[in-house]
Amino acid sequence: MGDPGRQGRFGNYGGGYVPESLVAACRQVEEAFREAWPDPGFQQSLARLLAVQVGRPTPLTPVRRLSAELGINLLLKREDLTHTGSHKINNVLGQALLARRMGKTHLIAETGAGQHGVATATAAALLGLAATVFMGQRDIERQALNVYRMRMLGAEVVPVETGSRTLKDATSQAMRHWVGATEHSYYCVGSVIGPHPYPWMVRTFQRVIGDEARGQCAAELSTAVPDYVVACVGGGSNAAGTFAGFVDTSARLVGVEAEGGAGAALGRVGVLHGARSLFLQDGDGQIVEAHSIAAGLDYPGVGPEHAHLRDLGRARYVTVTDDEATSALVRLARTEGIVAALESAHAVAWVIRAAGAGELPPGATVMLTLSGRGDKDVSTLKELA
Amino acid sequence: MRLEDHLRSRRAAGRKLLMPYLTGGVTATWVDHLRALADAGADAIEVGLPFSDPTLDGVTIQEATDAALARGATVRGILGDITGFTDDVPLVASTYYNLVVRDGPERFCAALRDAGISGLIVPDLPLDEAGEAADAAASVGVDLVLLASPATPQPRLAEIARRSRGFVYAVSLMGTTGERATVAESAATLASRIKGSTDRPVLVGFGISTPQQAVEAARSADGVIVGAAIMRRVLDGATPDDVGADLAKMRRALDQERDQP
Numbered sequence: 189m190g191d192p193g194r195q196g197r198f199g200n201y202g203g204g205y206v207p208e209s210l211v212a213a214c215r216q217v218e219e220a221f222r223e224a225w226p227d228p229g230f231q232q233s234l235a236r237l238l239a240v241q242v243g244r245p246t247p248l249t250p251v252r253r254l255s256a257e258l259g260i261n262l263l264l265k266r267e268d269l270t271h272t273g274s275h276k277i278n279n280v281l282g283q284a285l286l287a288r289r290m291g292k293t294h295l296i297a298e299t300g301a302g303q304h305g306v307a308t309a310t311a312a313a314l315l316g317l318a319a320t321v322f323m324g325q326r327d328i329e330r331q332a333l334n335v336y337r338m339r340m341l342g343a344e345v346v347p348v349e350t351g352s353r354t355l356k357d358a359t360s361q362a363m364r365h366w367v368g369a370t371e372h373s374y375y376c377v378g379s380v381i382g383p384h385p386y387p388w389m390v391r392t393f394q395r396v397i398g399d400e401a402r403g404q405c406a407a408e409l410s411t412a413v414p415d416y417v418v419a420c421v422g423g424g425s426n427a428a429g430t431f432a433g434f435v436d437t438s439a440r441l442v443g444v445e446a447e448g449g450a451g452a453a454l455g456r457v458g459v460l461h462g463a464r465s466l467f468l469q470d471g472d473g474q475i476v477e478a479h480s481i482a483a484g485l486d487y488p489g490v491g492p493e494h495a496h497l498r499d500l501g502r503a504r505y506v507t508v509t510d511d512e513a514t515s516a517l518v519r520l521a522r523t524e525g526i527v528a529a530l531e532s533a534h535a536v537a538w539v540i541r542a543a544g545a546g547e548l549p550p551g552a553t554v555m556l557t558l559s560g561r562g563d564k565d566v567s568t569l570k571e572l573a
Numbered sequence: 574m575r576l577e578d579h580l581r582s583r584r585a586a587g588r589k590l591l592m593p594y595l596t597g598g599v600t601a602t603w604v605d606h607l608r609a610l611a612d613a614g615a616d617a618i619e620v621g622l623p624f625s626d627p628t629l630d631g632v633t634i635q636e637a638t639d640a641a642l643a644r645g646a647t648v649r650g651i652l653g654d655i656t657g658f659t660d661d662v663p664l665v666a667s668t669y670y671n672l673v674v675r676d677g678p679e680r681f682c683a684a685l686r687d688a689g690i691s692g693l694i695v696p697d698l699p700l701d702e703a704g705e706a707a708d709a710a711a712s713v714g715v716d717l718v719l720l721a722s723p724a725t726p727q728p729r730l731a732e733i734a735r736r737s738r739g740f741v742y743a744v745s746l747m748g749t750t751g752e753r754a755t756v757a758e759s760a761a762t763l764a765s766r767i768k769g770s771t772d773r774p775v776l777v778g779f780g781i782s783t784p785q786q787a788v789e790a791a792r793s794a795d796g797v798i799v800g801a802a803i804m805r806r807v808l809d810g811a812t813p814d815d816v817g818a819d820l821a822k823m824r825r826a827l828d829q830e831r832d833q834p
Contacts, residue, residue, distance in 0.1 A: 195701070204701060207697055207720070207744075208724075208725055209747055212724040213724070350635055350639075351625065351626070351639075356626065360626050360627075364630075364749045367629065367748055367749060368746075368747050457674065458675070459671045464674070472648060472672075472675070473672045473674070473676075474624065474642065475626050
């Protein structure tokens, strides 16, 4: 999981399939990132924000009761304990610092569950930037709490009424808006999707999850490296950041997708939102709408690097159902006192299923990134109860 | 005849080029609209192959796309509808790259050629990624049109003009497709810059809505592309005759401008 080069290629995937009007803007972002990332001043600013604002490093929590029930050794990387409640803030602070360094005054973002939108609104407030967040109308309805949070933080939330009115359409609308606003605006992409350099840059900013977890596993486990590293995958940013810390170890990497949004497990090669990757599509090549109870997994594709990891066989992508995810959420809450986000609960659900099926051998060590906390999902779950 | 040869010969005859756009399959009788546009003085017609996620289109063409897809329009169906349409007015397909990748560029371009289409516009396929599609198009005699934008810097602009086939599509403004009250100032600047580096025809598109705007935009270029203004009328129920009459007004305005130096 290295530098994908100027063309942004991960094997056959990635690239920069953007309108000519955005080519210069994407190059500008790439140049700025290539210049900023090795700069000790930039690293210092980011490290300080991650420490004093986000609360990094986040803990690695051994979950004793659930582990005992499952007959495995499960460790949770607690991104749910970050400021704003999910891993999204890691990436956003990096990009917001970059935007400010580039002289941009305005952040544009798309959001599904609202976590990336909240993180963007937070970073904008913190760094004195304006923020416009595009969000599908359907997501606005099911994640109302996050909409209030974004507005309270001073961001403009723009409802997107087209298509499936979820993350896919919010992303399209953010790109349309950016075409007309490149001079002052920076497009802060929330996942490892989009045109080069975003998949690479977002993974690089999220890598802090995997790097911290690797060190914490070394301290916690007699084997130093866990047998399995598991994370949920929508576009795949928390998984990419997690995997990056373990890709050169013997750990088996498992990405868990929602059954109705399984780009990596079920998608076909295509081009959407600037990248060649795997997307759910019909026989005519029309993108199919994803369906998941977790708004953050409601994306019909997956980041190009995940497509590449899948082809290489280095990571495996599996799916769980809405019901499995909600059951896992409740079980984790009742055994460990942790209310996970519905997205993260998908990863927990796979571990529960795999342990039950004997796929995870007894005593296996499993490091799972709990990407976010579930406060935002309480109303969704209440309706199911 | 090749698209580019056709446009060059029309230009050589002293004519400003007019290329209307129509979303394929937008209504059951869309081919009648296509014929009306051909009869009203189009030099070529852009036929949109609807894609579920048109990221460079504004609300009007998004709506037309949704309408076509809701009717069950497919690439195969649209190509079937236009097979044998006419040799006099070249058709140029436009779509997003996912539909090209679906069957592979070779098969996709061959299908275009078999349906009598002579050009292809792919707005999310910039120069850097265009190699495979350009080869596939060239091998079957379809002209792959590249787009230039006001943000395109100079050495790149010359390369786009060099590698484009058919014509060079000058995107008039930094934004999506759709009607605008005025022609962007960036239109004339961009068209002149492209004209300075190629003798290939240069057509200006995005936000050209009225005969007056067409005349204005065509002054620095070889012609104009008109999309959303036509699709707005089609979506509002305009008949083929209505749409033909609209385009004829634009045709007359462009011709009068030529006749009154």
